[in-house]
Each structure stands twice: as C-alpha cells, then as structure tokens.
Amino acid sequence: ASRYWAEYRVSIEAEGEERVSMIRVFDICSGIGGFSLGLHATGGYKTVGFCEFDEYCQTILKKNFPDVPIFKDLKELAKDEDTIRSIPDHDLICGGVPCQSWSAAGKQKGTEDDRHLWPAMFEIVKGKKPTYVVVENVNGFITLGGADLVLHDLEGEGYASTTLVLPALSVKAPHRRDRVWIIGKKI
Numbered sequence: 001a002s003r004y005w006a007e008y009r010v011s012i013e014a015e016g017e018e019r020v021s022m023i024r025v026f027d028i029c030s031g032i033g034g035f036s037l038g039l040h041a042t043g044g045y046k047t048v049g050f051c052e053f054d055e056y057c058q059t060i061l062k063k064n065f066p067d068v069p070i071f072k073d074l075k076e077l078a079k080d081e082d083t084i085r086s087i088p089d090h091d092l093i094c095g096g097v098p099c100q101s102w103s104a105a106g107k108q109k110g111t112e113d114d115r116h117l118w119p120a121m122f123e124i125v126k127g128k129k130p131t132y133v134v135v136e137n138v139n140g141f142i143t144l145g146g147a148d149l150v151l152h153d154l155e156g157e158g159y160a161s162t163t164l165v166l167p168a169l170s171v172k173a174p175h176r177r178d179r180v181w182i183i184g185k186k187i
Contacts, residue, residue, distance in 0.1 A: 022046040026087060026130070028074055028095035028121055032060040035094045035134070048088040051077055051095075078120035084127035094134035095121055099141070118146065122153050133159060133184040141180045150182050159184035 023045045027036045030052040039045035050061050051071040058070050069088070071077045078084060097117045118135070125133055133154060141147050147163055154161045161184035168177035 023092055023132075024048045024088070024090040026090035026093045026124070026128070027051070028093065028124070029097050029117065030057065030061060030070075031096070032057050033064055035096070035136075036065065039094075045092070048090050074117050074120045078123035078127075081127060084124055087124060087128060090128065090130050092132040092134065093121070093125060093128070093130045094136075096136040097121055099138040101146075116146075118150055118153075122150075125154070126157055129157075129186065131186050133161075133182070135182040137180045139165065139178040139180060147180055147182060154182075154184040158187055160187045161185075 023039075025036060025039055025045050025047045026049045027033065027047055028051040030036070030050040031054075033047075033050070036045070036047040036050070040047070047065060047068050049069050049071065050065070051074050052058055052061060053072055053074070058072070061068070061070055071087070076083065077087065095117075101116045121135070135150055137146060142163070142165070151161050151163065161182055164181040164183070165178050166181060168175055168179065
C-alpha cells in the first residue's frame with residue numbers, strides 16, 4: 001500500500017500539482033487516531049478530519065490533533081449530499097468500521113447489526129471520490145461476507161481493490177489476531 005501512495009505523490013508532483021505535498025486523510029471510526037498517527041509517522045500524510053463517536057476518544061484526538069475537526073456520528077454525517085459536502089476534501093479515507101457485527105466474540109449479525117457502518121462510509125466514498133480507500137476489520141469480515149460487500153461496492157465505483165489478512169504476530173505482537181485490510185485505489 002505504501003508503494004502506491006509513494007507512486008501517487010511522485011506522479012502528482014511530476015505533473016506539477018502543488019496541492020499534494022501531503023496526502024490528505026479523512027479518518028473515520030478513528031478511536032484514538034491509530035491510523036492517522038501511523039500515517040503521520042511516515043511524513044507523507046495530513047489528517048484533515050476525524051469521525052469518532054466515543055467522547056473519551058474524541059478527547060485524545062483533540063489533544064493529539066488540536067486543529068483537526070472531529071465529526072461525531074458517521075451515519076448522520078453520511079445521511080445526505082449536504083452533510084457529505086461538509087467533510088473536508090481528502091485523498092484517502094480510512095477506517096476500522098466497527099467489528100462487533102463481524103466478530104466471533106459477538107452475535108455475528110453482519111449487515112443486520114445496527115453497528116454495520118460500511119454503508120455510511122461508502123456514501124462518503126461515493127460523494128467525495130477519494131483516490132484511496134482503506135478498510136480494516138476482523139477475520140469474520142471475510143467469513144460473514146462483509147469483505148465481499150466492500151469489494152463489490154468499491155468495484156462499482158471504479159476502484160481496483162485488494163484484500164490482505166495480516167496477523168498481529170506479523171508485527172511481533174504475542175498473539176495471532178488476524179486483521180483484514182481492504183485497500184482500494186480509484187482507477
């Protein structure tokens with residue numbers, strides 16, 4: 001994935017466009033900002049907005065990213081064209097949409113669970129048309145069909161996408177915990 005983004009920056013800079021000295025990120029279901037913290041550490045990304053429901057997490061985001069707007073409710077934000085227009089323009093949207101509806105530890109209701117937020121994220125993708133989409137979730141996202149839904153939706157909007165399953169132990173964590181990553185690029 002980082003190879004794609006590096007190539008994107010180089011290709012934009014080669015075209016003489018100034019606007020992309022940094023890839024602009026809209027980080028949803030942000031938690032305490034793990035995606036943005038990791039992306040910022042590379043030096044090539046700037047978060048332009050968060051969407052996080054939890055008040056404690058919002059406090060942490062405000063502390064670490066004091067000048068970045070935080071939207072509270074993803075479903076409310078994605079409800080219509082006007083609210084989607086209020087989202088800052090971005091090149092990349094990323095989010096670990098809630099895993100409870102897909103987790104083996106939960107009731108595994110999938111798309112029938114009220115916490116299934118991919119449809120709201122997808123409305124933003126359709127409205128804002130970012131170059132990149134990154135979705136993260138638990139392994140049940142594959143077995144219960146969530147990944148297929150995301151891949152189908154992204155393909156319908158002109159994204160080439162890939163799915164990766166990376167266990168936590170691949171980054172030296174002392175447990176397996178498979179994580180599903182879907183990375184899409186607008187073609």
